[in-house]
Amino acid sequence: MGQDAKKQNALEKCKSYAEIYRNVTNPVVESIIEKYLEGVPIDGDKIKNLNGYLKDIMAWKTNQIDHFCTTKEKGIAYKDKKNISFQKLESIVYDYKANYKDEDYKNLFKKLVKVKGIGNVYAITIIFFLSHGEYPIYDKFADVGLYSMMTGDEEVPLRIMTDRGFDGAWSYYLEYRDALTSLFGDRWKGKDGRFVDKGLWAYGHTVKSITCKQSDGNRFYHFYKKGDDHEK
Structure with a gap:
């Protein structure tokens, strides 16, 4: 061929x-996730509701979203909370800038994989969303x-x-x-x-x-x- x-x-x-x-998949979940992908919710130069943003992304990636209970009115419902240090994760992602290049993302990746509960694939998931799907x-x-x-x-x-x-x-x-x-x-x-x-x-x-x-x-x-x- x-x-x-x-x-x-x-x-x-x-x-x-x-x-x-x-x-x-639940179309409501996909709609919310794709809105995150379209644009990181930034207020000024910082991510708005960073904790909720990261928890939604990680729940989606780790299959911890309750698709049956998630509705347009109620938003995303969780099955369980994954054992991730979100406080540490927030402190790393907090300084994200929209003009990141390859080397910046590599450095971010290196920091993310050191967080409890975040391996290579989960770190890449965060980069996928932060980059609006450019990665x-x-x-x-x-x-x-x-x-x-x-x-x-x-x-x-x-x-x-x-x-x-x-x-x-x-x-x-x-x-x-x-x-x-x-x-x-x-x-x-x-x-x-x-x-x-x-x-x-x-x-x-x-x-x-x-x-x-x-x-x-x-x-x-x-x-x-x-x-x-x-x-x-």
Whole structure:
């Protein structure tokens, strides 16, 4: 399959599988979450209701939202409170600035992963929202789905980001971001790009994955490095 056909096929597949995601979530929850993604609630130069903002995001990511009890009138209802040090988390995110660059986000990531209850994936979730989706959300199922779409393989190795340490995890995350761009252009970014992460997440659940040891080599790089023909 040529690259143009592969990219179009990936887009259509994500749109299709995003419908599966939509059918298993509360639309009120998604509406609230996407409002957060559209714009960080900043009052002056500081985030407004930072505690509630972070708790909603973490509850959404960790499946701690009670979708049945969440309504437009009442807002988000929690199943349980995850064991996260929100006071520490607030103190780190409080100084966030809208003009952050790669190095700023890397430093923020390094601080976030030191907070009790916040690992690599949860730290990336916070960065996803703070950046308005300019930095992608990450999930192991989306990773598997993306790898399968790029290679055409129906059985792919599952690599867990948590085993990589700080520098390895951040490098891998940027590699994942570049791979997204190579296949989808900028279509994955922002609120309008949610169909990509939803589709990859849903599709990734259908792909057979094999847990393997971590490798020092890059997972995606050889599929998108400049000048290569990626056809299988």
